[in-house]
Amino acid sequence: MMKVLDTKLCLVLSVLCSVHFLVQFSHGGEDTIHRSQFPEGFLFGTSTSSYQIEGAYLEDGKGLTNWDVFSHTPGKIKHNDNGDIADDHYHRYLEDIELMSSLGVNAYRFSISWARILPRGIYGGINAKGIMFYNKIIDNLLLRGIEPFVTMHHHDLPQELEERYGGWLSPLIKRDFVHFAKICFESFGDRVKYWTTINEPNLFTEMAYVRGTYPPGHCSPPFGNCSVGNSDAEPLIAMHNALLSHAMAVHLYRNHFQAKQGGTVGIIANTFMYEPLRDEECDRLAADRALAFIIAWVFDPLVFGDYPIEMRNILGSRLPRFSSNEKSLIKGSLDFIGMNHYSTLYVKDCSCSACSSACSPAGDHAIRGFLETTGFRDGIPIGDLTGMPRFFVVPRGMEKIVDYMKTRYPNMPLFITENGYSAPPKQDAALHDFLQDFDRMKFHKAYLAALLRAIRKGADVRGYFIWSLMDNFEWVDGYGTRFGLYYVKRQTLERIPKISVKWFSSFLNFSTLTLENDLSKQDLKEQI
Ligand code: BGC
DSSP: OHHHHHHHHHHHHHHHHHHHHHHHHHTSSSOOOOGGGSOTTOEEEEEOOHHHHOOOTTSTTOOOBHHHHHHTSTTSSGGGOOSSSTTOHHHHHHHHHHHHHHHTOSEEEEEOOHHHHSTTGGGSOOOHHHHHHHHHHHHHHHHTTOEEEEEEESSOOBHHHHHHHOGGGSTHHHHHHHHHHHHHHHHHTTTOOEEEEEEOHHHHHHIIIIIOOSTTOOOOTTTOOOSSOOTTTHHHHHHHHHHHHHHHHHHHHHHHTHHHHOOEEEEEEEOOEEEESSSSHHHHHHHHHHHIIIIIHHHHHHHHSSOOHHHHHHHGGGSOOOOHHHHHHHTTOOSEEEEEOOOEEEEEEOSSHHHHTTSOTTTTSGGGTSEEEESEETTEESSEEOSSTTOEEOTHHHHHHHHHHHHHSTTOOEEEEEEOOOOOOOTTOOHHHHHOOHHHHHHHHHHHHHHHHHHHTTOOEEEEEEEOSBOOOOGGGTTSSOOOSEEEOTTTOOEEEOHHHHHHHHHHHHSOOOSTTTOOHHHHHHHO
């Protein structure tokens, strides 16, 4: 009896707190923002990737990917989770498209599983069922007025390419990637107007070849103790091959498809913002170096034809060189820039003798630009904590990173291809804790307001995608870290809307981000 009373009391208190929060939130200091304040034709969408949601890992002729193999290796993923079933999107894609349609988004970013359409890469044939699957997705999106925004490679590589020649470490990958891109353009390009070649080459090369936490799990000291790897050289080689693969695919598109199909092509990088840890010139320079070593590493070659000077100065001949033919191939091989932005970190210089004594052996390394990043200053986090140890809530970072991109790459159209929030872990969290995701709403509202400030200062931003439509396989964290607008019940795979679904669809449909109009008390009661 007491227990029942307790639960009722908790529910009542929880409703009161929620209502209090809404009132507070809607009258908060932040300006109200409206969809109509964003430029004409702005894309508002949700984002996912093949391995993280599709499942059906051995169905209908799909080949194995590097992630299938890696996640099946005991100890690599939290709780030994894997993407065998994931969100079962392969079978539930229609339901998921309906969810997006009811949200009111006008775009959806998803990726194509390379091994689903080319199970053995260039060494085998095309899998017609794989092509059919993506055709059905594209057609159903278009039927509902949702623009497909397609990424070709989002971390999952046919395993055969890894085994035959070492995947991204070999120049042979360029030929394979262009083959893959050609099949994509031929099969889907009549309907897809937004292509991105590769998701976050700067992140996956770090994870795969510096830290060894993504396949193929290479690393060397002081970054880690893997059985194979060279963390000083391999990430640079893999990036070199990825940039050339991108450029060759764009070359193909521009020469054979673009005029007829009328689409555009970009690439996506992981874009943290960096701030100096201390109020000192050396840290200010280190923060600039971090931007060059992590972000300009991807975009300088594709916009200007070579690696950033900041990198060449430190890495010298260790940084691969582009031949003059390659330079003309890569220079300008971008129609737009894709940015995944979640957070901001502090940067500490490790290059001067006074500062470097305080750096870890990894920070004190040329490949990292003699700098170290951290989320804490004197023990105080740079922003609210989230479910990811290096993601903090720092909305001002969105404005700053867009300013940076606008200044470094004038006139390039930008898309925020991912921005999202996962809550810090909470012991014994119940379903309603996940569903009442006010922190996620607050996060998006603040980041969107910051993005709007950058747009008003002249940045040519053309779209914003929430990561993610639904909770999914969060790489090495498995299913415990939840970024979705929809909660996915692991046992049944049922999709349950979180409060943020109501908020986002109100924003999309009624043009406002104040909450008092959007969420009634009744809504809240229904949720709990
Ligand atoms: C990746 C996503 C990932 C998200 C959250 C991005 O770096 O592109 O695949 O789920 O961050 O960690």
